[in-house]
Amino acid sequence: MDEVQLCGDTTSAANMVSLIPRKHSLAVSGTPAKSDIKDLMGSLRFLRVPVLPFDHRLWHRLQQTPLRPAFDGLFQQIAVRTTKKEVAGEFDIPRQTRVIVPIELSEIEMHYYNDTLERQRTILGLPADTSAPRPDGWYLDKTLFRSSLQNLRQICTHIQVGHMGGGHAGRQRRGGDRLRLGLGNELLGLGEVLKRMKEDNDAEIMIGSRAQVGAFIV
Numbered sequence: 420m421d422e423v424q425l426c427g428d429t430t431s432a433a434n435m436v437s438l439i440p441r442k443h444s445l446a447v448s449g450t451p452a453k454s455d456i457k458d459l460m461g462s463l464r465f466l467r468v469p470v471l472p473f474d475h476r477l478w479h480r481l482q483q484t485p486l487r488p489a490f491d492g493l494f495q496q497i498a499v500r501t502t503k504k505e506v507a508g509e510f511d512i513p514r515q516t517r518v519i520v521p522i523e524l525s526e527i528e529m530h531y532y533n534d535t536l537e538r539q540r541t542i543l544g545l546p547a548d549t550s551a552p553r554p555d556g557w558y559l560d561k562t563l564f565r566s567s568l569q570n571l572r573q574i575c576t577h578i579q580v581g582h583m584g585g586g587h588a589g590r591q592r593r594g595g596d597r598l599r600l601g602l603g604n605e606l607l608g609l610g611e612v613l614k615r616m617k618e619d620n621d622a623e624i625m626i627g628s629r630a631q632v633g634a635f636i637v
Contacts, residue, residue, distance in 0.1 A: 420444075420445070420447070422447070423446035423447065423461065423462045424451055433465065436465055437464050437467070444466045457478065468493075481493070527578070527609050527616070532571065532575070542567065543559070543563055545557075
């Protein structure tokens with residue numbers, strides 16, 4: 420059974436595979452315990468280890484310091500741990516190379532990319548001046564950062580791909596920034612995209628003007 424850690428002690432999958440008739444059992448895993456050491460109980464159940472009654476109280480006692488040698492001894496008898504260093508000589512993997520292929524963005528794409536970059540910097544709370552120090556109390560939200568980076572990378576493929584990418588999720592979380600460009604799901608040419616960008620910009624100007632007028636009235 421591969422990825423045996425996915426079948427915990429009480430899951431239906433663990434009970435099912437334990438009932439499969441067989442002469443020998445072999446469990447393979449790169450991460451023997453999925454979230455807690457008690458997950459090893461599922462592996463022992465699958466392997467049908469006869470020396471351990473599946474009593475959770477006994478299992479708890481085995482984890483205590485006085486019985487730690489017994490715990491280690493049990494797994495040394497039934498398990499083999501193989502590290503990369505031990506099997507390095509068995510691999511014949513060709514040397515990997517990375518080729519960087521530069522791309523050139525059109526003026527339309529570059530404008531949208533730079534505009535998105537500034538918006539993402541605002542979402543992340545970064546100053547517009549890259550040489551300026553970080554604001555006091557600022558911290559990097561890793562989820563937002565990955566979303567912003569993915570969004571910018573997707574723009575390098577096509578504006579619509581970046582438009583429909585992870586940046587929107589970030590804007591939804593922070594709020595206050597509406598969804599840009601109603602481009603739809605049909606792939607458009609850059610001319611049509613430019614037209615939508617102009618319409619989007621006009622709409623933003625109108626919204627800003629209305630907000631200014633509303634502020635004066637109040």
